[in-house]
Every structure is written in C-alpha cells, then in structure tokens.
Amino acid sequence: MDDGKINMTHGSGGEAYRSLIKEIFLPEFENQFILPMTDSAVVPAGVRVAFTTDGYVIKPLFFPGGDIGRLAISGTVNDLAVSGARPLYISVGMIIENGFEKEKLRAIVRSMAKTAKEADVLIVTGDTKVVETGGCDGIYITTSGVGVFEDNITPPRQIPMPGDAIIASGYIGSHGVAVMAARAELDFTPPIESDVRPMAAAVRAVAEVGVRINAMRDPTRGGVASVLLEWAEAAGASITLEEEKIPVRGDVASACSLLGIDPLYSANEGVVLFSVAPDDADAAVDALKNVPGCKAAAVIGRVGDDGADRGAVRVITKYGTYRRVMPATGVLLPRIC
Secondary structure, three states, X not given: OOOOEOOHHHHOOOHHHHHXXXXXXXXXXXXXXXXXXXXXXXXXXXXXXXXXXXXXXXXOOEEOOEEHHHHHHHHHHHHHHOOOOEEEEEEEEEEEEOOOEHHHHHHHHHHHHHHHHHHOOEEEEEEEEEEOOOOOOOEEEEEEEEEEOOOOOOOOOOOOOOOOEEEEOOOXXXXXXXXXXHHHOOOOOOOOOOOOOOOHHHHHHHHHOOOOEEEEEOOOOOHHHHHHHHHHHHHOOOEEEEHHHOOOOHHHHHHHHHHOOOHHHOOOOOOOEXXXXXXXXXXXXXXXXXXXXXXXXXXXXXXXXXXXXXXXXXXXXXXXXXXXXOOOOOOOOOOOO
C-alpha cells in the first residue's frame, strides 16, 4: 500500500526501491548516461579532469530562495567552476529517513533537475538509502562532480599576486542570513532569500574575456572573511577591503545589524571571489554584470604589494578608519549547507 511516504522498503534494493527510482528520479534526471541504471556511469571526458564531492545536511530543507536540492547541485557546480574546469557530470547519493514524505522528496528532486539544467550539467548516477526513524534529519544528500579543463582557459594558480584586485561577483552574505532566519522562524517581511545558484557561467564570462585570474573561490562556510584570510596567508601579503564598495543587499545588511552579524562571515552559495591582475579588473566586472545574479559585481579591495602586514586582512570603514578582520572561532551558523 502506497501511503505517499518513504519507508524502509524503499532502501532495500528490491521492487519498492526500483519503483521509487522510476517514479521520482528517472522522470526528472533521464538522459542516455543514467538510463542503463548501473552503479557507475560511463561518460566521455577530457584527459585532465576536476573531481569534487560534498555533503549537504542543511536545516531547514526548504528556505526562501532555495532548498537542499538546489544547494547540492549549485555547490558541486561551483566547486568545479572555481577550479577552472567546466562542470559536466554529477552523481547524487541520498540518505532518507523512514517516514519522509514523497512529495517533499519529489520537490527536492525536481529542484535538483531544474538547477542541473540551469547549470548545463547532467546527473548521471546515484544511490539511495533509507534509514530508521531518527537515523537522520529527514534527508541528507551527497554529490560528486566531474569537470574538464578546456584548452582556452588556464587554471588559476589559486594564490593572489601583489597588486591584484579582489572582486565579488555579487551581493554577499545572503545565504547564511536566509537560512538562519528560516530556521529561527524570524518574521522578516519580505523573507530574506538565499543567493544559491550555479556560478559556472560567471566564471566562464570572466575567463572568456581574457582576464588574468590568479585565484578564485566560492565563499561558502566562513564567508568572504575566511577566503580572504586564507588568500592573504598563502600569498604572504595583506588584503585591504573598502567597506563602502562591498555589495550587501539592504535586507541582509539590516538583518545583520539587528542580529549582530558581520556580513563578511555569513555564508554564500551564489558568489565567486576573484583575485585578478589590476589592469583586468574593469573587464572582469563588466563581464560579470552581464551574467544573471551578478549585477552588483564590484572591486572590493586590493592585495598589498609593500610586504607590510603579511597575512592580514583589514577593512577601511566608511569613516576612514581601519578594522582588522580576524579568523572566525566557534560555530557561526550551523548546518547552512
């Protein structure tokens, strides 16, 4: 009897499992690579590939602007894109709790399929397990992704160079605040929306106009602050930001002020940070502004070239004073991805 809920039989590998795959997954993910329904997908790829994997245990599963499915696909695509690779294929593993509602699963799967289409990637293989009630918090998702390095794009060295311009592809801090607000049921009107989206198109746009990219990252957990501190240490240089040039949405800025959160530490799932040669900064920003979700792209700072304050990140405030960006300690926003 089908009561519209996931139960232990769906994870047994038997008929119920196969019915679940055919009923919910195949209609959304169908392509020539997944249809054999084997444990591994055989796919064409270049000689040099990028490979990534990540787990998603976010709470709540659905939040303004996205859900765990959109987050999983976007996060995997973005990890590949900032390596310099073109994302191609994704595998999906799901751990589902006994009693989880089929309609929620269907919504998540549809969101994954829609996001994969948006990112121009294929979901080609996967696995599903069902655990006892209490064995997980609804659903956990693990994704792996493969991308290829194309001849016309040089992978970045991933270390900023002295004099580089630091560019944010768009508004920062939205995801962490959106998830926290949804979890705590804070009554912001309208609700603060996450920025979660695949960013491979933004990376390609910058690379295709010939910008010399020395480093790029997606500032997820730990936010912009954590990435810049890692970059400053790796480069043996200082990084100085200009507070008034850092793009933060008005609703996010207000919520951060109210809650005592620095947007620099709030998680992002639809932002890329670039460290580019100074002469290429304008071209990079112009290219980004033509990509959906990147209208607020801006140069937010520079990498120092005088050898002073190596490894330090500081912000010039709107009052002309300096404040030091310190490494985050403790748990900032648990389970934001």
